[in-house]
Amino acid sequence: MELADVTTLRLGGPARDVVEVTTEAELVDAVRTADAAATPLLLVAGGSNLVVDDAGFDGTVVLVRTRGVQVEADACSGAQVVVQAGEPWDDLVALAVESGWVGMEALSGIPGSTGATPVQNVGAYGQEVAQTIAWVRVYDRTQQKVRTIFAVDCGFGYRHSRFKAEPGRYVVLAVAFQLRLGDLSAPIAYAELATRLGVDVGDRAPLADVRRTVLALRGSKGMVLDADDPDTWSAGSFFTNPVLDAEAAQRLPEAAPRFPQPDGSVKTSAAWLIQAAGFERGHATADGRASLSTKHTLALTNRGDASSADVLALAREVRDGVRDAFGVTLVPEPVLVGCAL
Known part of the structure; x- marks a missing residue:
């Protein structure tokens, strides 16, 4: 397999070995197997944040295709949404807007997988995933065990986290988000977005309007994937x-x-x-x-x-x-x- 086929930059040479996983257990097993054999390991889900060398990757590429969204919601505590790492991020944002889960609407249109979002503390248009993440379930390759790391211990900063600070140590398995219920967005924190929505910074707007406007803004900047562009x-x-x-x-x-x-x-x-x-x-x-x-x-x-x-x-x-x-x-x-x- 050419890694150019699974990255949004369409770059990267051949992988020596490829394993596709569809469950958490398969993902953990694939990582443990590679580590036991001292084989270099590359995880690829959405492939939207990778620049891979033309020579390819002389090791095992694990294609993360895990899926699943579990929801517990009530009027008092809102919605806790537990998402498998391989779920496409924008599909989750679309579901959140449709379901009235508040807090990730300004992150519409970002390519890649949900599991990648805490690593970079993905953000755009005044929102970051750190604002809504409750915990992250990981496989810790150093301790060789599955761990749950709560948001307070994730070391989130601007495009940063403890997962990024120790590259290769943590394999994200699932991410839990705590989201308020409602029809209106979180306060709009980005001036350009507020102007497009016709509101003041700090105001709220209908979730669907925010998503539609963000997609239009991102599209105008070439930041929404298009096979023909x-x-x-x-x-x-x-x-x-x-x-x-x-x-x-x-x-x-x-x-x-x-x-x-x-x-x-x-x-x-x-x-x-x-x-x-x-x-x-x-x-x-x-x-x-x-x-x-x-x-x-x-x-x-x-x-x-x-x-x-x-x-x-x-x-x-x-x-x-x-x-x-x-x-x-x-x-x-x-x-x-x-x-x-």
């Missing part, structure tokens, strides 16, 4: 938004976006830095095989016949250009498998 053949946002100390943020141009954080740091926009450094939408490698999306500078795209080397070369060009212009080093968001910037 190369602008969506990406890993989503390739770089995280830099979080700077106050002094570094002060050195940015006056026009640079600044979002003060509770700890005194300042978040800025990677997309703004990329464009201000001279990289316009559609900026491409010399052969045109990889380019920035024509809709959004933060997405690096495969135009149809790119290699991983092509995309990484473009990423280096952008990273180095931003560093030279502003003294800020952009950090990649996808997981790089067998390759590096």
